[in-house]
Amino acid sequence: MNLAQFPRRGYVKEPTPIEYLPNFSKALGAGINIYMKRDDMLPGAGGGNKTRKLDFCVADALQKGCDTLITCGAVQSNHCRLTLAWAVHEGMDCHLVLEERVPGSYNPEASGNNFLYQLLGVKSITVVPKGTDMAAAMQGVADKLKASGRKPYVIPGGASNALGALGYVACMEEILAQMFAMGVNFDHMVVPSGSAGTHGGIIAGMIGNNGNIPVTGIGVNRPKAVQENAVLTVANQALELLGVEARVPADKVVAFDDYVGPGYSLPTDAMVEAVKMLAQTEAILLDPVYSGKAMSGLIDLARKGYFPKGANVLFLHTGGSPALFAYLPTFRK
Ligand SMILES: Cc1ncc(COP(=O)(O)O)c(C=O)c1O
Structure with a gap:
């Protein structure tokens, strides 16, 4: 597939490593070999x-x-932290609209990504309640900025539109070359599945390259059918x-x-x-919201015999460890 037809900024300078996890594979005791794509x-x-x-x-915005x-x-969005960082x-400039998906969860003094919003110099944070039309809320911020002479560019949540998903089409091609x-x-x-662009991009890259590797998504938010439909839509x-x-057959999407x-x-x-197991077997930091829950899915599926004995299973580590620092009481229990 020709990804070179789209401008990009060159933030991904080299392939991220794929590592075999011998200690974790052994600790899991399911007779399978776990590898990890280190996008963290x-x-x-x-x-x-x-x-x-x-x-x-961002290349599109600058163009x-x-x-x-x-x-x-x-409120602890890795995507917001990284959009701000690249801005x-x-x-x-970078302005954020944060959705209180858990009522009362925004704390301006919180650690983790919230601390990094401040450290990286966010221009403004608008906090809105769960269920707010986020596109409309961002457009409201954009309209005010336009009126003051700025030229704003709105990136949807998770950068999970077709353009953003190309990043994970590229990742899938990278994985096939590394294999x-x-x-x-x-x-x-096994991949985490949130706003769906990562999972969708991986599936698009798999279908477009006839990769023929089954992909299991682990959802972190929405019901299975809703999530699978979101992944299918962005992949296509x-x-x-x-x-x-080519288009993605619906049965290729599992979340x-x-x-x-x-x-x-x-x-x-x-x-x-899952977070403790990876920390204590491989010294790899997962996060509490995405990669930790996705890994809990892999662990459970492995224990139930979902993967055949001897299988080589690749887990996509999508990062997020800064959020750990907003969850200290959870891990100190
Ligand atoms: C660390 C981390 N992993 C996985 C995801 C899920 O990716 P996506 O939103 O593309 O489904 C996110 C999304 O915010 C994330 O921050």
Whole structure:
């Protein structure tokens, strides 16, 4: 697929490593080999998956002559942190609209990503209640900025539009090339599934390249059918944008909702177990909202025999560890 037809800023300078996790594979005791794609090591303050998407979205903003980025997320949003970080890098302003998905959860004194919003010099934060029309709220901020002479560019939540998803089409191509170079064939991939652009981009990259590796998404928020539809939609939009004729068969999209627990961003015992297990077997930091819950899904599925014995399973580590510092009581229990 021709990704070179789209401008990008070159934030992803080299492939992120794929590492075999021998201690964790052994501790899991399911007779499978776990590998990890280390997108937590992507450039950008604190690392994580949004750098791949913003590489394309910020290039589009600059090409359109914009000088300000506006985006939205939850109160501890990694996407907001990384949009702000790349805005700083580009000499642009950045304004955030934060949705209190858990009522009362915005605390201006909170640590984690919230602390980094302040440290990185966010221009404004608008906090809105759960269920707010985020596109309209961001447009409201954009209209005010336009009236004061700025040129704002609105990036949707998670940069999960077709353009942003191209970052994960590129990631899938990177993984296929690394598999060849390593001489390892992955039998299965497990990915976190939130605003759907990461999972959707991976699926689009898989279908567009005839990769033929089953991908299991672990949802962190929405019910299974809603999430799978969101992933399918963005995957097909990415293929259309790329000018690829193929479309994703609906049965290629799986996004389990069994690991969400009481709700988005709310801790589960299984997430705590997963975060501690990776820290204490491989010294790898997951996060409480996305990669920790996704790994709790992988652990449970492995224990239930979902992956055949001897399988090589690749987990996509999408980052997020700065959010750990907003969850200290959860881990100190
Ligand atoms: C650390 C981390 N992992 C995974 C995701 C999910 O990615 P997506 O929103 O593209 O589905 C996010 C989204 O914010 C994230 O911050």
